[in-house]
Structures are given as C-alpha cells and as structure tokens.
Amino acid sequence: MSTRILALCGGVGGAKLAFGFESLLKAKLLDELLITVNTGDDFEHLGLTICPDLDTVTYTLAGMVNTKTGWGRADESAHCMEALRQLGGEDWFYLGDKDLALHLERTRLLKSGWTLTQVSQHFAERLGIHAQIIPMCDEPAPTLVHTTAGVLPFQHYFVRERCEPVLKSLEYGGENTQANPALLEAICGAEDAGLTAIVICPSNPYLSVDPLLALPGVRDGLAKTKVPVIAVSPIVGGQALKGPTAKIMKELGVEVSSQSIAAHYRDFLDCLIIDRGDASESEAVASYVPHIELAATVMRIDQDKLALAGRVLDIAKTLNHIK
Amino acid sequence: MSTRILALCGGVGGAKLAFGFESLLKAKLLDELLITVNTGDDFEHLGLTICPDLDTVTYTLAGMVNTKTGWGRADESAHCMEALRQLGGEDWFYLGDKDLALHLERTRLLKSGWTLTQVSQHFAERLGIHAQIIPMCDEPAPTLVHTTAGVLPFQHYFVRERCEPVLKSLEYGGENTQANPALLEAICGAEDAGLTAIVICPSNPYLSVDPLLALPGVRDGLAKTKVPVIAVSPIVGGQALKGPTAKIMKELGVEVSSQSIAAHYRDFLDCLIIDRGDASESEAVASYVPHIELAATVMRIDQDKLALAGRVLDIAKTLNHIK
Numbered sequence: 001m002s003t004r005i006l007a008l009c010g011g012v013g014g015a016k017l018a019f020g021f022e023s024l025l026k027a028k029l030l031d032e033l034l035i036t037v038n039t040g041d042d043f044e045h046l047g048l049t050i051c052p053d054l055d056t057v058t059y060t061l062a063g064m065v066n067t068k069t070g071w072g073r074a075d076e077s078a079h080c081m082e083a084l085r086q087l088g089g090e091d092w093f094y095l096g097d098k099d100l101a102l103h104l105e106r107t108r109l110l111k112s113g114w115t116l117t118q119v120s121q122h123f124a125e126r127l128g129i130h131a132q133i134i135p136m137c138d139e140p141a142p143t144l145v146h147t148t149a150g151v152l153p154f155q156h157y158f159v160r161e162r163c164e165p166v167l168k169s170l171e172y173g174g175e176n177t178q179a180n181p182a183l184l185e186a187i188c189g190a191e192d193a194g195l196t197a198i199v200i201c202p203s204n205p206y207l208s209v210d211p212l213l214a215l216p217g218v219r220d221g222l223a224k225t226k227v228p229v230i231a232v233s234p235i236v237g238g239q240a241l242k243g244p245t246a247k248i249m250k251e252l253g254v255e256v257s258s259q260s261i262a263a264h265y266r267d268f269l270d271c272l273i274i275d276r277g278d279a280s281e282s283e284a285v286a287s288y289v290p291h292i293e294l295a296a297t298v299m300r301i302d303q304d305k306l307a308l309a310g311r312v313l314d315i316a317k318t319l320n321h322i323k
Numbered sequence: 324m325s326t327r328i329l330a331l332c333g334g335v336g337g338a339k340l341a342f343g344f345e346s347l348l349k350a351k352l353l354d355e356l357l358i359t360v361n362t363g364d365d366f367e368h369l370g371l372t373i374c375p376d377l378d379t380v381t382y383t384l385a386g387m388v389n390t391k392t393g394w395g396r397a398d399e400s401a402h403c404m405e406a407l408r409q410l411g412g413e414d415w416f417y418l419g420d421k422d423l424a425l426h427l428e429r430t431r432l433l434k435s436g437w438t439l440t441q442v443s444q445h446f447a448e449r450l451g452i453h454a455q456i457i458p459m460c461d462e463p464a465p466t467l468v469h470t471t472a473g474v475l476p477f478q479h480y481f482v483r484e485r486c487e488p489v490l491k492s493l494e495y496g497g498e499n500t501q502a503n504p505a506l507l508e509a510i511c512g513a514e515d516a517g518l519t520a521i522v523i524c525p526s527n528p529y530l531s532v533d534p535l536l537a538l539p540g541v542r543d544g545l546a547k548t549k550v551p552v553i554a555v556s557p558i559v560g561g562q563a564l565k566g567p568t569a570k571i572m573k574e575l576g577v578e579v580s581s582q583s584i585a586a587h588y589r590d591f592l593d594c595l596i597i598d599r600g601d602a603s604e605s606e607a608v609a610s611y612v613p614h615i616e617l618a619a620t621v622m623r624i625d626q627d628k629l630a631l632a633g634r635v636l637d638i639a640k641t642l643n644h645i646k
Contacts, residue, residue: 046428046431047370047371047427047430047434048370073406077400077402077420079419079420079421080420080421080423080424080427081424082421082424083396083420083423083424083425084424084427084428086424086449086450087424087428087446087449087450088428088445088449089424089427089431090431096402097402097403097406097423098403098405098406099406100403100406100420100423101403101404101405101406101407101409101410102406104369104370104371104407105369105410105411107370108369108370108412108413111370122411123410126409126410126411127409
C-alpha cells in the first residue's frame with residue numbers, strides 16, 4: 001500500500017521534520033509528500049516579496065540551508081546588505097546575496113502573473129526537491145501581532161523588535177482568505193486519496209501553525225477527516241527548542257508543556273508525539289488526545305530528522321490499522 | 324571670478340572626464356559642477372529600475388568604479404547572479420552583489436514617491452560626491468534601436484545582443500518628455516548664472532549624447548546660449564576608445580573621425596577638443612566649428628582625467644574672454 005503524507009509546516013523546526021520526510025521520499029520509503037507552508041510571516045520588503053517559511057523549507061529540503069541558523073543559505077555573503085547600509089537603506093532584515101536571487105525571481109514571476117503556488121513548486125523543482133511545497137494560500141494573509149507596544153506586522157515584531165514586546169494576542173490574515181485549493185482538497189479528500197496521515201510539524205503553534213488553521217475550512221476539515229492527524233510537540237523538557245515559543249506561551253498565560261500543545265490542537269488531533277524524556281507528561285497529555293507516542297524529537301543532525309520522520313510514518317501506519 | 328561647469332554625460336567615456344571635473348571641484352579649482360546624465364539606457368529588469376549611465380558616473384566620481392571595465396563596482400562579487408541562474412532566472416544583464424543594493428534602494432525610493440533626480444542626488448551625497456548628478460529627465464525616456472534584426476530596447480541591443488545587429492537608426496524616448504528642469508534652467512539661464520562652459524563629455528554621440536539633445540528645449544538652448552559649448556571628441560586616431568561608437572558610425576554611413584563629431588554638433592558647438600595626435604584633422608574640423616583645441620584626450624589613469632578636465636576649464640575661460 002502506498003504511503004502519502006500531508007505536512008503542515010512553519011519555519012526552522014518544522015522544516016527539519018519535513019527534511020526527514022523528503023529523505024524518506026527520495027529513498028522511496030514514502031510515495032508522496034505534500035508540504036503546506038505558513039505564509040503569515042510573508043511581507044513586502046525593499047520591493048521584494050519575502051516568504052521566510054517557504055524559503056526555509058525550500059532551502060532545508062534542497063540541502064542548501066545554513067545549518068547554524070536553520071534559515072538562509074549556507075556559504076552566504078552579505079555584500080549587498082553592506083552596500084545598502086552605505087546608501088542609507090533599510091538593513092534590519094538580513095538578506096544574503098544568494099538568497100536575494102530567490103526574492104528577486106519570485107517577485108518577478110508573481111508580477112508576471114504566476115501564483116505563489118506555481119512559483120514555490122518551480123523553485124522546488126529547480127533545486128531538485130522531490131516533495132511538493134505549496135503556500136497555505138496564494139493571496140497575502142499577514143499575521144498581525146498585538147503587543148503591549150502596539151500592533152506590529154509580523155517581521156517587525158519577530159526580527160526588528162526581536163520578539164521583545166510582550167505579546168497580547170495574534171491576528172491571522174487568512175481568516176478571510178481562501179486556503180490553497182490543493183491543501184483543502186488534500187484534507188477533505190484525504191481518505192479517498194489514500195492519505196496515510198496529516199502531520200503537524202514541530203513548529204510554533206501560535207506563530208506558524210495557527211495561521212494555517214485559521215484559513216476557512218482547514219481546522220474543520222482536520223476535525224472531520226478519518227485520516228490520522230498527528231502532531232510532533234515542539235516542547236521538550238518544558239522548553240522550546242528554538243525561537244520564541246516558550247516566551248509567547250508564558251505571555252499568553254499558557255503552561256510551557258506538551259500538555260498545552262495537546263490542548264491547543266485537541267479538537268482535531270488523533271496523536272501527539274512527545275519527546276522520550278517527557279514520558280512523565282503522558283498522562284496529562286492523555287486528557288486532550290486519544291493517542292500519545294514517544295520519540296526522539298530533538299533533531300540535531302540529518303540522521304535525527306530521518307529517524308523522527310520514519311517514526312512518524314510508522315505511527316501513522318499503525319493508527320491507520322486502528323482507526 | 325567663480326567657475327561653473329554644466330556637463331552633459333553618458334557612461335564610461337564621459338564619466339572619466341566628469342571624474343576629472345569632480346577632482347577639480349574637490350581641490351577647489353572649480354566652484355560648481357552640475358552633471359546631467361543620459362537615461363535613454365535605463366530599463367526595468369528583474370523588477371528593478373536600472374540606470375546604467377547614472378550609476379557609472381556615480382561610481383566613477385565616488386572612486387568606487389571597477390577601473391578594468393569602467394562600469395560596475397570594484398571588488399564586486401556575483402553570488403546573487405549565480406543563484407539566479409540556478410533558479411532559471413534572467414542572467415544576461417550582469418548585476419554585482421554590491422551594485423544590486425543601489426538598484427534595490429533606487430527602486431524602493433522611486434516607488435515611495437521620490438523623483439529620479441532626488442534619488443540620484445541622495446546617492447551622490449551618501450557616497451561623498453561633491454558634484455550634483457542629475458538625470459536628463461525624471462520620466463522614462465528609453466532609446467529604441469532600429470536594427471536589421473528589428474527594433475530592440477537599448478539594453479537588449481547593447482548587452483544581450485552585444486551590439487551585433489546592424490544599426491539602421493535610433494529613436495529617442497525623450498522627444499515627448501520634459502527635460503529635467505534643472506538642466507533647462509542651467510542652459511537657458513547660463514549667462515545670468517555665470518556658467519563658465521557647457522561641456523559635452525567624450526561619450527558616444529548617438530547612444531549617449533543625442534538622447535539628451537533630443538529632449539525638448541535642449542538643442543535649441545545650446546544653440547542660443549552665449550556661454551561656450553565645448554565638446555571633447557570621443558574619436559582618437561580614427562577609432563573610438565571604448566564601446567561601439569566606431570561600429571555605429573560606420574553602420575550609419577558616417578566617417579569615423581573628429582570631423583564627423585564636429586559636423587554632428589555643428590548647430591551649437593563653439594569648440595571641439597580633439598586629440599593631440601589628430602592635429603592633422605584640424606583643418607577638416609574647422610569647417611564645422613569655430614574653435615579647435617588640441618589636448619591629450621586618452622584618459623588611462625586618474626591624472627589623465629584631471630589634466631584633461633583642467634585643460635577644458637582653461638579653454639573655457641579663454642573662450643569666455645573671446646566671446
């Protein structure tokens with residue numbers, strides 16, 4: 001029986017698991033992989049359309065990512081940025097020289113009438129990626145961050161202000177936007193298409209996954225589908241492995257634990273995978289989700305990513321038998 | 324008495340003389356310098372507004388130019404271009420990484436409502452240039468090249484086709500465009516403003532200077548002004564020092580000589596400066612222009628540029644006494 005995965009994904013953390021799935025796909029241990037990526041972080045900057053999460057996923061799957069930062073390209077230079085600074089231009093959002101090519105070409109293609117979905121697939125093909133990578137929607141759906149310092153566009157909060165303002169709430173641009181038809185089709189027709197599982201990657205639930213879930217039809221579709229919906233918790237040992245997840249959870253008055261993640265996704269989640277070190281949390285998590293599985297969720301090297309993806313696929317197969 | 328120069332300038336050749344004037348200005352041997360630059364070569368590429376001649380003049384005067392090519396920046400890299408090629412983007416027009424910053428920032432400023440004149444002056448100030456550098460006009464005025472291979476936008480002819488198609492005629496976009504008000508004011512009010520001379524730099528007459536002359540009011544203004552109009556011939560020893568000037572002259576059926584340059588500008592020119600090695604041409608040139616001067620017009624090193632600029636200024640002062 002063929003195996004098919006739909007993954008919902010944000011930036012750095014999610015991209016690592018997506019890389020694991022891509023490796024399985026290339027090794028023919030997985031037959032199909034559709035990755036839908038958050039575009040709530042996207043913005044116009046220097047006249048370019050910048051899609052940070054799409055780019056992180058693309059660079060990661062192409063083996064081109066800067067493994068130290070988790071985003072941007074490896075062996076990158078900043079000559080353009082330095083020259084821009086000299087001219088008095090805006091340099092608060094770092095764009096490497098090689099990376100710039102992606103933004104230039106995407107902006108050009110979008111202006112010439114391509115959809116963001118077409119552009120993203122085109123880049124994936126050019127860079128030898130086997131998975132399909134699509135944005136959560138084709139229209140802009142910018143996330144707004146309500147903070148004690150006022151309402152900030154996402155990248156102003158995330159990069160320029162370094163997540164320092166205290167977060168009060170988040171507003172997702174996609175609430176009035178059509179979800180990517182390919183995403184809706186994958187969710188609503190999941191059973192008929194023989195989808196093995198829908199995987200919520202270990203991305204920030206508030207910044208990266210919720211924008212996707214806010215798109216009309218997505219959350220409902222996940223609740224209704226009979227195909228297993230599996231999430232990998234981004235919380236390990238009461239901390240977020242990367243980024244501001246823990247800080248944000250605290251500011252929103254939510255306990256930093258996998259239990260909170262399970263509660264956050266409880267209306268549609270079939271299984272939460274938590275780190276082996278957090279086995280003691282299993283009982284608390286069980287009050288929100290029918291299945292709990294343990295795995296090594298910390299992905300430091302490529303082998304970790306491949307192993308976790310393999311484990312998720314195994315769990316998905318087992319859940320298909322149970323369901 | 325203070326000395327003031329208005330220079331009409333194209334790219335590489337003209338920029339060298341402009342650099343000489345800038346050096347005089349910095350040394351306080353010249354009091355004011357307004358450089359008006361051809362924008363007939365400008366085009367939109369990769370979503371960016373590219374102004375090759377403005378940039379060549381700016382980089383040259385800022386001491387940042389690649390002295391081997393005469394255009395682009397020194398110590399330049401092409402990481403973005405290489406990445407663009409990998410993505411299947413358009414890479415026929417070379418844009419270095421540092422150089423890209425200028426196009427990005429100009430495009431951003433233009434979109435936010437600045438005029439090209441404001442942008443050009445802003446860059447000149449940021450880069451420590453003393454002269455005023457302004458475009459010949461603020462609106463696009465693209466030169467079209469009629470060739471045996473059809474009508475080509477300038478950069479397609481010049482860069483993509485490497486000037487290979489045989490030129491039949493040129494069509495200047497500025498014929499229906501308002502000249503830069505600062506240029507018209509400088510020409511028409513030249514006498515009152517105490518302008519010492521109007522200098523036609525040794526740029527390609529057809530590709531670089533004629534677009535300027537085609538702007539309404541410019542050619543007439545030059546013919547009418549009592550301030551000396553002085554050109555430096557771009558032809559030395561029957562050859563063009565740089566670029567396709569000689570090839571184009573042949574294709575247009577014009578002899579490759581300073582005599583042809585004098586004839587080309589005869590309706591407004593007071594003095595043509597030709598190379599010392601071409602002294603034998605003086606008599607032929609004299610049938611088209613009242614004054615002929617000899618100078619070392621080949622500018623290899625900065626000292627050559629400074630010396631020629633000094634010589635032009637001296638000639639201008641002398642002509643002011645005669646006129």
